[in-house]
Amino acid sequence: MSAARVIAEHHEGSRNFTSDAAQFMSDGALVAGAKMGHGTVFDELQKRHAERIFRVAHRITRHREDAQDAVQESFLSAYVHLKKFDERARFSTWLTRIAINAALMKIRKNRVSREVGVGDAADAVELSDCVPNPEEICARTEQKAALRDAMAKLRPTLRNVVELHDLQECSLHETAEALGISVAAAKGRLFHGRAALRRTAERRTKRSFLAKK
Numbered sequence: 018m019s020a021a022r023v024i025a026e027h028h029e030g031s032r033n034f035t036s037d038a039a040q041f042m043s044d045g046a047l048v049a050g051a052k053m054g055h056g057t058v059f060d061e062l063q064k065r066h067a068e069r070i071f072r073v074a075h076r077i078t079r080h081r082e083d084a085q086d087a088v089q090e091s092f093l094s095a096y097v098h099l100k101k102f103d104e105r106a107r108f109s110t111w112l113t114r115i116a117i118n119a120a121l122m123k124i125r126k127n128r129v130s131r132e133v134g135v136g137d138a139a140d141a142v143e144l145s146d147c148v149p150n151p152e153e154i155c156a157r158t159e160q161k162a163a164l165r166d167a168m169a170k171l172r173p174t175l176r177n178v179v180e181l182h183d184l185q186e187c188s189l190h191e192t193a194e195a196l197g198i199s200v201a202a203a204k205g206r207l208f209h210g211r212a213a214l215r216r217t218a219e220r221r222t223k224r225s226f227l228a229k230k
Contacts, residue, residue, distance in 0.1 A: 044108040051099055059099075063092050066109060070116045076195050077120035077181060083127070087119040094119070113197055118173075121180055167217040175210035182207055 039047060039061035050058040070091055075084035094115050095102075102111055168176055181192040182203070193203040 045104060048099065048102065048104060048108050051096075059096055062108065066112055067092075069109075070112060073113055073116050073195055074120040076187070076191060077117065077185065078123055079185070083123045084120065087116060087123050090119045091116040110197060117177060117196060121177060124180070124185065163218070163221055164214075167214050170217065171210055171213055175206050175213065178203055178206040179210040179214070183211075 039050075039058050042050070042058070042061070044062065044065070047058040047062050051062070067088065071084055071088050074087035074091070075081065078084045078087060091112065095112055102108070168179065171179065177196060178192055181187045181195060182189065187195065189200050189203050189207070192207075193200045196203065198206075
């Protein structure tokens with residue numbers, strides 16, 4: 018079910034501002050009205066921010082349909098959790114963070130699907146000199162699993178930067194812009210994220226070495 022349909026169903030029977038009035042209200046006033054049950058005000062927030070949120074999602078996913086899905090999921094999540102929104106922050110900032118997480122989640126799901134697909138295809142191909150042997154396939158699978166585990170243990174602020182810059186190959190400027198932080202902050206988080214991944218890899222290698230002794 019789309020975000021628009023869910024929101025529309027919740028709007029039935031709610032008190033409404035006119036659409037004309039909502040256009041001239043600030044984000045803060047619209048959020049306050051939406052929390053009080055006024056139906057049309059969230060529609061205005063969605064219209065107001067949809068294009069920018071799509072750009073954020075598309076910059077991350079680099080795929081139009083995935084970006085559109087992420088936008089739908091972002092507005093639905095924002096609507097469902099609106100009462101938890103701290104109005105001392107900007108609504109646009111909060112919504113952007115939701116969109117970034119939705120886009121990254123879309124990437125992670127696609128990545129897992131591609132890995133499963135490749136694995137299924139490999140099973141269907143007869144082993145030959147040009148196909149990796151079972152030991153190599155196993156080693157690569159373990160490496161991918163280890164990377165996923167190490168990434169999952171990173172703080173979200175570090176994980177998002179590493180995913181965008183190292184896995185999605187966004188530039189530092191693009192990464193900073195997508196996350197709404199400065200280039201210097203993105204560079205710092207990338208450094209700490211890579212360092213944490215390195216430490217995790219070193220510990221894993223050491224455990225593997227000791228286990229073989």
